Amino acid sequence: MTGSASLQDAYDDAVAHLSRAGSPTPDLDATLLVEHTTGMTALDRLTQPDKPLNPRQHQALRTAIARRMSHEPVHRIIGWREFYGLPLSLNPHTLVPRPDTETLIDLVLPFARHRAGETGSCRVLDLGTGSGAIALAILNEVPKAVATGTDVSAEALEMATRNAQGLGLSERFTALRSDWFSALSGQFDLIVSNPPYIPTAVIPTLDPDVRDHDPLAALDGGSDGLNAYGLIAARALPHLADGGRIAVEIGKGQRSAVAGLFAAAGMQVAASAQDLNGLERAILFSC
Numbered sequence: 001m002t003g004s005a006s007l008q009d010a011y012d013d014a015v016a017h018l019s020r021a022g023s024p025t026p027d028l029d030a031t032l033l034v035e036h037t038t039g040m041t042a043l044d045r046l047t048q049p050d051k052p053l054n055p056r057q058h059q060a061l062r063t064a065i066a067r068r069m070s071h072e073p074v075h076r077i078i079g080w081r082e083f084y085g086l087p088l089s090l091n092p093h094t095l096v097p098r099p100d101t102e103t104l105i106d107l108v109l110p111f112a113r114h115r116a117g118e119t120g121s122c123r124v125l126d127l128g129t130g131s132g133a134i135a136l137a138i139l140n141e142v143p144k145a146v147a148t149g150t151d152v153s154a155e156a157l158e159m160a161t162r163n164a165q166g167l168g169l170s171e172r173f174t175a176l177r178s179d180w181f182s183a184l185s186g187q188f189d190l191i192v193s194n195p196p197y198i199p200t201a202v203i204p205t206l207d208p209d210v211r212d213h214d215p216l217a218a219l220d221g222g223s224d225g226l227n228a229y230g231l232i233a234a235r236a237l238p239h240l241a242d243g244g245r246i247a248v249e250i251g252k253g254q255r256s257a258v259a260g261l262f263a264a265a266g267m268q269v270a271a272s273a274q275d276l277n278g279l280e281r282a283i284l285f286s287c
């Protein structure tokens with residue numbers, strides 16, 4: 001890329017570099033990085049392809065491409081990701097929310113809406129809230145719901161709080177630092193969690209985009225990947241209101257083990273859902 005690159009040239013150059021570096025999504029990456037560093041959108045590229053980048057934009061784009069080529073995820077570079085239609089800011093202590101987790105939202109929304117319609121509210125608990133993705137998506141979809149988002153990471157909770165403020169949801173969102181249920185009291189209509197579920201020994205083999213950039217506390221599920229499910233299942237029941245539900249995201253092949261842990265604690269599978277790849281991704285339990 002030369003110092004006087006046009007918008008279209010800069011985009012084409014970015015796609016070429018990212019393709020050569022092995023990005024699975026070079027077009028999307030280039031679109032997001034060009035927009036982030038120049039403020040110019042894909043529509044601008046269509047309508048003003050010859051618009052030149054100024055030297056500052058040019059340098060910022062080169063830096064961003066170099067970061068992406070060294071396996072930093074594009075959403076970490078731009079600092080946000082859309083989840084269930086909401087733009088969520090990220091920091092190094094928050095997992096980048098994944099499209100797969102939208103499966104969990106789809107699974108619980110009918111219950112949350114029904115409960116809110118029936119009782120006038122739906123008290124949601126999101127265990128391990130990270131950026132606030134799950135809690136905030138539910139609050140945005142169910143205006144009568146209120147949510148508590150917990151995490152062990154104070155920095156993640158700061159981000160979740162800022163996201164709630166930015167989305168105008170902060171009056172219905174409470175952030176609480178807690179090791180799963182340890183700091184919690186009271187009951188909830190719906191408990192949700194996308195806990196860490198990667199077996200410890202698998203973590204070194206993960207794609208570097210994940211292994212080197214998502215926080216370890218968001219990934220490491222212990223020797224069999226199931227630690228958090230066991231801890232959550234064992235302590236959930238006293239926190240579930242009458243007729244309440246609990247739903248968790250699961251990793252590949254974990255359905256029967258996770259269902260077994262919840263069954264042992266008195267909860268049965270009420271429904272489950274597959275992600276876009278046809279993998280069992282979320283389970284809803286009743287008791």
Ligand SMILES: C[S@@+](CC[C@H](N)C(=O)[O-])C[C@H]1O[C@@H](n2cnc3c(N)ncnc32)[C@H](O)[C@@H]1O
Binds near residue numbers: 101195219
């Ligand atoms: C897989 S991430 C999910 C983040 C977010 N809910 C999402 O779906 O994008 C798991 C989250 O659980 C949190 N976590 C890990 N151990 C925890 C614990 N003992 N108690 C509470 N939260 C914990 C991590 O900090 C991380 O934010």
